[in-house]
Amino acid sequence: xxxxxxxxxxxxxxxxxxxxxxxxxxxxxxxxxxxxxxxxxxxxxxxxxxxxxxxxxxxxxxxxxxxxxxxxxxxxxxxxxxxxxxxxxxxxxxxxxxxxxxxxxxxxxxx
Amino acid sequence: xxxxxxxxxxxxxxxxxxxxxxxxxxxxxxxxxxxxxxxxxxxxxxxxxxxxxxxxxxxxxxxxxxxxxxxxxxxxxxxxxxxxxxxxxxxxxxxxxxxxxxxxxxxxxxxx
Numbered sequence: 001x002x003x004x005x006x007x008x009x010x011x012x013x014x015x016x017x018x019x020x021x022x023x024x025x026x027x028x029x030x031x032x033x034x035x036x037x038x039x040x041x042x043x044x045x046x047x048x049x050x051x052x053x054x055x056x057x058x059x060x061x062x063x064x065x066x067x068x069x070x071x072x073x074x075x076x077x078x079x080x081x082x083x084x085x086x087x088x089x090x091x092x093x094x095x096x097x098x099x100x101x102x103x104x105x106x107x108x109x110x111x
Numbered sequence: 112x113x114x115x116x117x118x119x120x121x122x123x124x125x126x127x128x129x130x131x132x133x134x135x136x137x138x139x140x141x142x143x144x145x146x147x148x149x150x151x152x153x154x155x156x157x158x159x160x161x162x163x164x165x166x167x168x169x170x171x172x173x174x175x176x177x178x179x180x181x182x183x184x185x186x187x188x189x190x191x192x193x194x195x196x197x198x199x200x201x202x203x204x205x206x207x208x209x210x211x212x213x214x215x216x217x218x219x220x221x222x223x
Binding site: 004031033042102 | 154155169203209211213214
């Protein structure tokens with residue numbers, strides 16, 4: 001099946017710093033989504049981005065489908081950004097709706 | 112508009128017991144999903160329902176059954192719980208397959 005690798009696995013930032021999280025995938029995809037899991041366990045969808053660039057406030061994401069990677073940018077980080085960020089993909093050749101998740105990047109934002 | 116709701120929030124079972132996890136969504140979504148999340152790992156798809164009346168296996172279906180009761184509700188049943196099924200279970204829904212998925216708050220299940 002498709003492989004999804006996220007880097008870095010762990011990241012510690014001071015409040016106000018910027019960061020870039022990366023998601024590499026091993027096959028072409030129909031669907032790529034970024035999620036944030038907060039410290040209480042709730043999963044929030046951040047972006048649906050199979051290709052191109054999207055922005056939502058301090059967060060933006062870019063997917064280069066031809067090169068099989070996606071980047072999530074967090075600017076001016078805040079303590080509320082802490083948690084785990086997951087990338088999930090649906091391969092083009094597989095069954096629709098079967099998302100495969102990466103193992104996540106754990107972000108800690110300190111004061 | 113509650114989104115996706117799950118019951119119960121926590122459950123402790125003994126090996127061999129059975130239970131059903133309930134999930135409901137009020138967003139008029141067609142597709143629903145059950146995932147499990149184990150420590151240090153991403154989520155893995157157990158079963159999904161692309162539309163009312165259909166269900167299909169995901170990556171890790173063994174030991175589970177599902178029922179798409181109607182458009183709103185999708186339940187997950189453990190017939191004979193095993194310690195390997197200790198996990199956090201998430202339900203999700205999307206308007207159509209391959210659309211943005213919205214998650215419930217999760218059920219933390221421990222099997223002793």
